[in-house]
Amino acid sequence: MTMDRRSVLGLGGMLAAGVLLAPGLRLVAAPEEATEASDKRRWAMLIDTNQCDPSCTSCMKACRVENNVPLFGDPKRDIHWIRKVELRPKDGKGPDRSLPMLCNHCENPPCVHVCPTQASFIRKDGLVLIDMHRCIGCRYCMIACPYKARSLVYNEPPESASHNRKVPRRAMGVVEKCTFCVHRLDEGGQPACVEACSNEGKGGMLFGDVNDPNSAISQKLHQVLSTTIRPDLGLKPRVHYQGI
Amino acid sequence: MLSEFSAIQGRSSGYWKLVALSSGVFLLGLGAFLAIEVRGHGITGMNNQVVWGLPHVFAITLLVMASGALNLGSMSTVFATIQFKQFTRFSAFLSIVLLIGGLTVLLLDLGRPDRMLLPMLYMNFRSMFTWNVFLYSGFMILCLLYLWSMFEYKQFTKVVGSTAFAWRVILTTGTGSIFGVIHARDVFYSAITGPMFVAVSLTSGTALSTLLLVGTYQQTKRHLDDKLVFGLRNALIFFTLLVGYLFVVEKFTKFYSPAFYEVETWLLTGPWAWLYWLGVWGGCVIFPLVILFHKRLGNTVKGVFIASIITVVGAFAFVGHNLLAGQAYPFDMFPGYQLSSVFLDGQDAHYLPSVVELVLGLGGIGLSALLFLLGIRFFRLLPAKAVPPPGWELPWSP
Amino acid sequence: MDYFPTLATRVSLALLLVLFLGAIGVYPSTAGADPPQLEKPKGERCIRDTNWMRHNHMDLLKHNRSLTVREGKRIRSESLLQCAGCHPNRDRFCDRCHGYVAVAPDCFECHIYPE
Known part of the structure; x- marks a missing residue:
């Protein structure tokens, strides 16, 4: 079944054009x-920081609603699957930057190793x-x-009137993070x-399958200069940043 | 000839007061565990920046001292230091009880302690934690075998004792590597973190053994020859110098690389500098050495006793500094930029321990103390009279 | 040698006795009460034989849970979300029986049962 979808994707040119024209379009209705x-796919994200407005937090809000992420009102203990980080050059030269940070879904994830x-x-x-059924909450x-x-x-998360039923609520004592909305x-x-x-921002986030050479993200990763966070650690993150 | 081993009588009111105190502390610790289990880690001072707090400091220090407590045994069985042979049973038993205390705190501080057996079912052999599951349980078994061989089968003492010695070196390297292998954390990512833990286990284990021996013999009004305490002092001096050496090498290597200027400067002058200078350098190296080398203090049991207390406190400071400063230092995700966010990126993390987690940590000490008190009462762990073997002379004194 | 057991021994024996009495059941039990009447399902047929489901639904849920979380295998008709199609009310179906047999699953501490 997945092979079918894969071969559909593999039709290439036509569909790739479609994807380029309408990012976010659903391929499977x-x-x-x-x-x-599928082990043939590799999901990745490219974030264009030039498109990221410091005042815009629509990604954070959408994540909270979609994944039922609660706010406790205590900044030290609030859960953030995605957060906006403001960057100010230490030497005062150059512009400030604003960008979202989320789980990088590394190829060599240290969290999985430990x-x-x-x-x-x-x-x-x-x-x-x-x-979540297996996490013992050791926090390593x-x-x-x-x-x-x-x-x-x-x-214990506060009671909330509305929930997205497709995503479970929180369990106290376990660790959680961004799932790329699996x-x-x-x-x-x-x-x-x-x-x-x-929809609400400037469309600075591009998501797709980097194993598919025709996907929008594959193409763009080849065209633009991008980097990952802390490449020196050798983790091979799959969230790429453009413009920093 | 060495005198007979005998259990302490344990009939005095002082003994029962100690038993009551340690059980009380342990029970309070269990209460703290239940409170955290029911209300969540929100009632501790831990947060999403500092995720391991006081309970881990207590647990890991106890585990480090557990391995160190085997010192007297190893010195006698492996390195033929004959004057400590009379303390080998005590040494192996102390290792076991400290291990139990430390592991209990570690397990009770889990976010989901009800699932504490899952690591046994689904093992991830790349995790230092999984390694440690085997290292700790193996060490416990070896210590029990060691004890058993000393009681019943003397012919196996050498081989079991030597294996236990090798095991404890690996064990404490494993404990240190929980931190040492984490590349993300500039503060404790180092090949020498493991060896530093081993060295601190040598000092703190010897110091704790000294404290317990002197205390037990004084309280039970039995005879412990001062020369034996001074023998322990000499061992403690040697181990403390080793600790100082490793500390210097670590700082020297880190400071040589410009990549670490920022974090190392932060460690030496930042918000946790007090713990580094006072606790780590003061407690682990300088204060004990000053006392132990002192012409007058170093030649009194009292002086050695005080230096030992400082060394044990220093071990807590060492583990605490590694853990807390290591987590408080913000990640430098974008070099050259100052970061800020609602998730407190780019800021030194704040951590103020709550009473609950302090009580949970102390509970581990209570458990170890209780088991120790019961052990010396019900088993023949200590000689009735501890004197140096004939022909043995103290080789050196300050 | 003391023939009479020490205080510690006597206390532990007493504790053991109490535990034993507890284990053989001095507690009030619901045994003998009528089995609960569960709400009649809406649909025509369950995804498995009813009798099989009665005994094995937890294995099915747990098995699918692991497959879904770890392998990404999603069988939509067997999803927990689909149960509600025929059993719209959790209280009158899952909970009523689970209360009767005193088994407390923690699925719904996180998962939201659709209504």
Whole structure:
């Protein structure tokens, strides 16, 4: 079944043109009865910091709503799957930057390396995920991650009137982080932050399969100069940044 | 000839007061655990910047001292330091009880302690934690075998004792490597972090053994020859110099590389500098050495006792500094930029421990103390009279 | 040698006795009460035989959970979200029986049962 979808993608030119014309367009209209993650895919993100407005937080808001991420009102313990970081040059020269930071879904994720129960794991399509049923809350992954991508759920989350039923609520005492909206990807969709960025922001986030040479993100990664955060650590992150 | 081993009588009110105190502390610790289990880690001072707090400091220090407590045993069994042979049983037993105390705190501080057996089911052999599961349980078994061989099968003492010695070096390297292998953390990413933990285990283990020996013999009004304490002092001096040497090498290597100027300057002058200078250098190296080398203080049991207390406190400071300063230092994700965000990027993390986590940590000490008190009462761990073997003379004194 | 056991021994024996009495069941039990009446399902047929489901639904849920989380395998008709199609009310179906047999699953501490 996934092979079908893969070969559809492989038709290349025509569809790639379509993707370029309408980023965020759903390739598969209705979810199929059974789907499976494909080891042929590698999801990645390219963030154009030139398009990122310091005052815009639509990606953060969309993530909170989509993934039922609660706010406790305590900055030290609030959970952030995605956050906006402001960068100010230390020497005062050059412009300030603003950019979103989220889990980088590394090819060599240190969080997965240190997890004693394999609760943090790499899915076949390269996503770094947490099996919440298996996390013992030891927090070693939070020590190991250089991107501060992870949060522990310190308190019982406040009751909230509205929930996205497709994503579970929080369990106290486990560690969590961005999933690239895996539930949306499995239905052929895009992460909520990317969608919000193109709808409400300036469309600075591009998401797709870098194993597909014709995907918009593959093409753009070849055209523009981009970097990752802390490439010296050798983690090979899959969130790329343009303009820093 | 060495005198007979005998259990302490343990009938005095002082003994029962100590038992009551340590059980009380342990029970309070269990209460703290239940509070954290029910209310969540929100009632501790930990947060998303400092995720390992006081309980980890207590647990890891106890584990470091557990390996160090085997010193007297190893010195006698492996290195034929005959005057300590009478303390080998005590040494192996102390290792076990400290290990139990430390591991208990470590497990009770999990976010989901109800799932604490999952690491046994799904092992990830790349994780230092999984390694440590095997290292700790293996060490516990070896210590038990070591004890057993000393009681029943003397012919195996040498081989089991030597294996336990090798094991404890690997064990404490493993404990230190929990931190040492983490590339993301500039403060403790170093090949020498493991060896530093080993060295600190040597000092703190010897110091704690000295404290407990002197304390036990004084309280039970038995005889512990001063020369034996001074023998321990000499060992402690040697180990402390080793610790100082490793500290210097670590700082020298880090400061040689411009990449570490910022973090190292922060460590030496930043918000955690007090703990570094006072606790790590003062507690682990300088104060003990000054006392132990002192012509008058170094030649009194009291002086050695005080230096030992400082060394044990220094071990807590060493682990605490590694852990807390290591986590408080902000990630430099974009070199050349000052970062700010709602997630507190680019800021030194703040951590103020709460009483609950202090009590949980102390609970581990309570458990170890309780087991120790029961152990010396029910098993023949210590000689009734501790004197140097005939023909042995103290080789050196300040 | 003291023949009479020490205080510690006597206390531990007493504790053991209490535990044993507890284990053989001095507690009030619901045994004998009528099994609960569960709400009649809406649909025509369950995804598995009803009797099989009665005994094995937890294995199915757990198995699919691992497959979905770790392998990304999603079988939409067997998703927890789909149960509500026939059993719209959790209280009158899952919880009623689970209350009766005193088994407390923690699925719904995080997962939201669709209504």
